[in-house]
Amino acid sequence: MEHVSAVLLGVPYTLLVTVVALAIGAVLGLPLALARRSPLAVLNVPARVVIDVLRGIPPVVWLFIIFFGIGNQFVTLDPIQAGSLGLGLISAAYLAEIYRSGLGAVHSGQWEASSALGLSRTDSMVRVVGPQAFRVALPAASTYAIGLLKDSSVVSAIGVADIVFQATGDSRATGAALAPFLVAAAIYILLGTPLAIASRRMDSRLRMRVAR
Amino acid sequence: MEIVRDPQTRTGSDAVDVRASAQPTDRLEVSRKGPPVVSLKGLSKHYGENVVLDKVDLDVSAGEVVAMVGPSGAGKSTLLRCINLLEVPDAGTVTVGDQCVDAGKEVSAKDAMRLRRTAGMVFQSFNLFPHLTVLRNVSLAQERVLGRSRAEADARSMELLERVHLAHKADTYPARSSGGQQQRIAIARALAMDPQVMLFDEPTSALDPEVGLEVLAVMRELAESGMTMIVVTHEIPFARDVSDRVVVMADGGIIEQGEPHQVINNPQHERSQRFLRAVTER
Ligand SMILES: Nc1ncnc2c1ncn2[C@@H]1O[C@H](COP(=O)(O)OP(=O)(O)O)[C@@H](O)[C@H]1O
Ligand SMILES: [Mg+2]
Numbered sequence: 001m002e003h004v005s006a007v008l009l010g011v012p013y014t015l016l017v018t019v020v021a022l023a024i025g026a027v028l029g030l031p032l033a034l035a036r037r038s039p040l041a042v043l044n045v046p047a048r049v050v051i052d053v054l055r056g057i058p059p060v061v062w063l064f065i066i067f068f069g070i071g072n073q074f075v076t077l078d079p080i081q082a083g084s085l086g087l088g089l090i091s092a093a094y095l096a097e098i099y100r101s102g103l104g105a106v107h108s109g110q111w112e113a114s115s116a117l118g119l120s121r122t123d124s125m126v127r128v129v130g131p132q133a134f135r136v137a138l139p140a141a142s143t144y145a146i147g148l149l150k151d152s153s154v155v156s157a158i159g160v161a162d163i164v165f166q167a168t169g170d171s172r173a174t175g176a177a178l179a180p181f182l183v184a185a186a187i188y189i190l191l192g193t194p195l196a197i198a199s200r201r202m203d204s205r206l207r208m209r210v211a212r
Numbered sequence: 213m214e215i216v217r218d219p220q221t222r223t224g225s226d227a228v229d230v231r232a233s234a235q236p237t238d239r240l241e242v243s244r245k246g247p248p249v250v251s252l253k254g255l256s257k258h259y260g261e262n263v264v265l266d267k268v269d270l271d272v273s274a275g276e277v278v279a280m281v282g283p284s285g286a287g288k289s290t291l292l293r294c295i296n297l298l299e300v301p302d303a304g305t306v307t308v309g310d311q312c313v314d315a316g317k318e319v320s321a322k323d324a325m326r327l328r329r330t331a332g333m334v335f336q337s338f339n340l341f342p343h344l345t346v347l348r349n350v351s352l353a354q355e356r357v358l359g360r361s362r363a364e365a366d367a368r369s370m371e372l373l374e375r376v377h378l379a380h381k382a383d384t385y386p387a388r389s390s391g392g393q394q395q396r397i398a399i400a401r402a403l404a405m406d407p408q409v410m411l412f413d414e415p416t417s418a419l420d421p422e423v424g425l426e427v428l429a430v431m432r433e434l435a436e437s438g439m440t441m442i443v444v445t446h447e448i449p450f451a452r453d454v455s456d457r458v459v460v461m462a463d464g465g466i467i468e469q470g471e472p473h474q475v476i477n478n479p480q481h482e483r484s485q486r487f488l489r490a491v492t493e494r
Contacts (some may be wrong), residue, residue, distance in 0.1 A: 113339035115396075116296055117353035117405060118329030120321075127352060131343045
C-alpha cells in the first residue's frame with residue numbers, strides 16, 4: 001500500500017505535462033497543417049521537413065536536446081518546462097498530420113459550395129470545412145491524446161517527477177522490483193479509461209448530429 | 213417577391229398554366245427584351261493539352277431561361293464554373309450583372325467574390341453543409357457575405373424555405389432530408405444571396421426520376437417568377453417546356469442553339485441530332 005501513495009505523487013506531473021503538451025500541439029499543429037496543405041512550395045516544403053524531423057527523432061533524444069542543450073545555454077528551462085515543450089512540439093507534428101487528413105476527408109464540394117456563395121477562404125475554413133474536419137479528426141486526435149498520457153513517461157528521463165519517476169524511485173528505495181510498476185500500470189489504466197470513454201461518447205454524439 | 217423583374221410577362225403562382233399554353237415565339241420575344249445579365253466573350257479554358265472551352269460566346273438576357281444540353285465531357289460544367297469563377301478562364305471575358313472579369317488580367321479575390329454572389333450555383337451533388345441545420349445552411353452566407361443580422365437572415369431564409377415548401381425542415385440537419393429536399397434547400401440557399409442569375413449543373417442527375425420532378429417543379433416556379441437561369445440538364449421535357457432557348461454544347465463549343473421545340477425536334481447539326489436522339493429515345 002505504501003507503494004500506492006508513493007507512485008500517486010507522480011499523477012499531477014504526468015497530467016500536467018500531458019495537458020500542456022497537448023495544448024501546445026493542438027495550437028501549433030494547426031498552422032503546420034495549413035502550411036503542409038498549401039500549394040505554395042515555400043510553405044509546404046518547410047512544413048513537411050519540420051514534421052518529419054519532429055517525428056523522426058525519438059522523444060527522449062528531443063528531451064535531452066531541449067533540456068541539456070537549449071535549456072542550459074540560451075534560456076533556463078526546468079525539467080517540467082523542457083518536457084512539456086519537447087512533447088508539445090512532437091505533438092504538433094502528429095496533430096498536424098491528423099488535422100491534415102481531417103481536412104482532406106472533407107469533400108471538395110464543400111469548398112466549392114462555400115466559394116459559390118461568396119464566402120471568403122477564411123470563412124469557408126472556419127465556418128464550413130474546419131468544423132467538419134474536426135469531427136473527422138476527433139477519433140484520431142483522442143487516440144493520440146491517450147497515447148501521449150502513457151508516452152509522457154519519457155519525461156522521467158530528464159527528472160520530471162511523474163508516475164514512472166516515482167515508481168522508479170520507490171523501487172530503488174524499497175527494493176521492491178515489481179510492485180511499484182504494477183501500481184504505475186494500474187494508475188495509467190485508471191487515468192486512460194475515462195478519457196477513452198469520453199472521446200467515444202463525444203464522437204458518437206457528433207456523428208449522430210450530422211450523420212450523412 | 214423581390215426577384216420578380218418582369219411582372220407584366222411573368223405573373224405569380226397561376227403562371228404555370230399561362231406558360232403551358234403560351235406560344236414559344238411569344239416567350240422568345242419577351243426574353244430578348246432584357247439587357248444581358250450574363251455575357252461571355254471568347255471564353256476559353258484548357259487543362260494541359262485538353263481544350264475544354266474554345267472561344268465560347270454566350271449572352272443571356274434578364275429573365276431568360278437557357279437550357280444547356282450536350283454529351284458528357286462537352287465542357288458544360290466548366291462553362292458554368294467559369295461564369296462564377298470557380299474556374300478561372302484562360303482567355304475571354306465574363307460579365308455578370310455589372311461585374312466584368314477579363315481573363316487576361318489578374319482577378320482580385322474581392323472581385324471574384326463579388327461576381328460569385330451575383331451568380332447562384334446549384335450543384336448536382338447538392339453540397340449542403342452537413343454540420344449546420346437547414347436554416348443555418350441558408351442563413352450563413354447572408355450574414356457573412358451580405359452582412360445581414362442573424363434575425364434578418366433567418367427571416368429571409370424562412371421565406372425562401374417556404375417557397376421551396378420545406379419550412380418545416382428548418383431546424384433539422386440536412387441528412388434528415390431526402391435528396392430532392394436537399395436539392396430544394398440548396399436552391400433556397402443560393403437564392404438567399406439575391407443572385408441576378410441562377411446556374412444549375414445537372415440538378416436532378418443524382419436523383420430518382422420521381423424525386424427529380426419535385427426539384428424541377430421548384431425550378432419551373434423560379435422561372436415563372438422571372439429569374440434568369442442557365443440550366444445544364446438532360447431533362448428534355450424541362451428544356452422544351454420551361455426554357456426560352458436550348459443551347460447544345462459539344463467538344464468545348466456551342467454547336468447549335470435556338471427556340472426549344474426547334475432545336476429538340478429538328479436539330480440541324482449532326483452531333484446534336486445524335487445526342488438528342490440518344491436522350492429523347494430512351
Ligand atoms: N479540374 C480538371 N482538371 C482536368 N480536366 C478537367 C477538369 N475538369 C474538367 N476536366 C475535363 O474537361 C472536360 C469537360 O468537362 P466538363 O466541363 O465537366 O464537361 P461536362 O460537364 O459537359 O460533362 C472533360 O474532358 C474533363 O475531363
Ligand atoms: Mg458536367
